[in-house]
Amino acid sequence: MSRELHAFLIILIIGAATLATRILPVLVFGRKDSVPEVILYLGRTVPYAAMGLLIIYCLKDVSLFSSPHGIPEAIGILVVSISYLLKRNSILSVLIGTVVYMVLVQAVF
Amino acid sequence: MIVFTFNFDYSKENSPQNIDLTVPFSIQIMALLTKHTETTVRTRAKEDRRWYSLYIMNRKTPPVSKADLSAALKTSLPIMVTFVVLGSGYGILMEKHGYGPLWSLMSGILIFSGTAQFVSIGFLDAGSFAAAAVTAFMVSARHIFFSISMIDRYKEEGRRKWYLYYALCDESYAMLSRDITPDGVSLSNYRFLVTLFNQSSWVIGSFLGGLFGSLLEFNSTGIDFAMTALFTTVFLQQWMERKNHLPSLLGLFGTLLCRILFGKDIFLIPSMILILGILILLRNHTEESGEL
Numbered sequence A: 001m002s003r004e005l006h007a008f009l010i011i012l013i014i015g016a017a018t019l020a021t022r023i024l025p026v027l028v029f030g031r032k033d034s035v036p037e038v039i040l041y042l043g044r045t046v047p048y049a050a051m052g053l054l055i056i057y058c059l060k061d062v063s064l065f066s067s068p069h070g071i072p073e074a075i076g077i078l079v080v081s082i083s084y085l086l087k088r089n090s091i092l093s094v095l096i097g098t099v100v101y102m103v104l105v106q107a108v109f
Numbered sequence B: 001m002i003v004f005t006f007n008f009d010y011s012k013e014n015s016p017q018n019i020d021l022t023v024p025f026s027i028q029i030m031a032l033l034t035k036h037t038e039t040t041v042r043t044r045a046k047e048d049r050r051w052y053s054l055y056i057m058n059r060k061t062p063p064v065s066k067a068d069l070s071a072a073l074k075t076s077l078p079i080m081v082t083f084v085v086l087g088s089g090y091g092i093l094m095e096k097h098g099y100g101p102l103w104s105l106m107s108g109i110l111i112f113s114g115t116a117q118f119v120s121i122g123f124l125d126a127g128s129f130a131a132a133a134v135t136a137f138m139v140s141a142r143h144i145f146f147s148i149s150m151i152d153r154y155k156e157e158g159r160r161k162w163y164l165y166y167a168l169c170d171e172s173y174a175m176l177s178r179d180i181t182p183d184g185v186s187l188s189n190y191r192f193l194v195t196l197f198n199q200s201s202w203v204i205g206s207f208l209g210g211l212f213g214s215l216l217e218f219n220s221t222g223i224d225f226a227m228t229a230l231f232t233t234v235f236l237q238q239w240m241e242r243k244n245h246l247p248s249l250l251g252l253f254g255t256l257l258c259r260i261l262f263g264k265d266i267f268l269i270p271s272m273i274l275i276l277g278i279l280i281l282l283r284n285h286t287e288e289s290g291e292l
Helices: A005-027 A037-058 A071-087 A090-109 B029-034 B038-047 B049-058 B068-098 B099-111 B113-123 B129-140 B142-154 B160-164 B170-176 B187-215 B227-239 B246-264 B266-280 B285-289
Strands: none
Touching: A005 B099, A005 B129, A005 B142, A005 B160, A037 B049, A037 B142, A037 B160, A037 B170, A037 B227, A037 B246, A037 B266, A071 A090, A071 B099, A071 B227, A090 B068, A090 B227, B029 B068, B068 B099, B068 B170, B068 B187, B068 B227, B099 B113, B099 B187, B113 B129, B142 B160, B142 B170, B142 B266, B160 B187, B170 B227, B227 B246, B246 B266, B266 B285
């Protein structure tokens, strides 16, 4: 098998596996006219739980036991939270938080 | 004349029990509809079965308006900037492994998941197909969680929904599961555009990264924190709009617990099982005690 063909098949397979995770739930629960009650309930609650999951997922490589002990992440999240609570502008908070974090990891720690 | 029957789950209080499901398609009604934006009709349709059937019958996706474009752009902008930078990082890495911009472009369309695409690089040359499939499924499994909670939201999207699901990345999900749509904006167009903008910026970024390679390279270490920041602002927003914080707390601490217990490679799947299990167990409690 040529290198290109192998690479193409890998992309195809990984694409199919990823697509499956996005489409299978819909094929299983979304085909009927009415959406099952439990799915409606999950539709209302999961978005709230999912944000916590995504935050931890983003921070999964942080180690508290080796330098810099997650300090840049903690400061970054603090900056984002405080600026968001003060100004309620998510674009601004994302911008400030990211700049602070980049300075911290590139120049300070 | 159109005789329209449908199933729609209302919250129990609002369910009109004895309402005539077949609504004649009269001229008066057409006039009524033209006076209202899609958003108003949608809002009323949730409370009144007649409005709902009107909405479904008259539902045509309106052409993309300026308001739709600017609303979607406003939502997507921080994501787009980050995606162009992160995408170009992916394109540069692909180039270094001997796969040019067209490969990055193709991968961005066939896979379209940052994590899965970065993981795929290690398999391109000689990785096993089975291992690639299993790994991709593991890192992408969180999408199952996301798609499940979009079923009710996207059920009226017609053929468009297949694109919306295919391109439902973490960031599009965070933006579109909030149910915040500016007034006068077509919800369907808004969802479509936000998803499309996010995907395009990632794909274009990875193509440019592959094309210009190290010319573009600046020290972007830490730019991925923008995603953490974005999810944090959504988290805070959700926290403030609801009295019942149980799902938010469960997501945060349940996942943290699983990260500690299972390690950073496989914790997502146990987290999802834990969260879904507890949410379903607490269903009655959650439904009774708050708005959720």
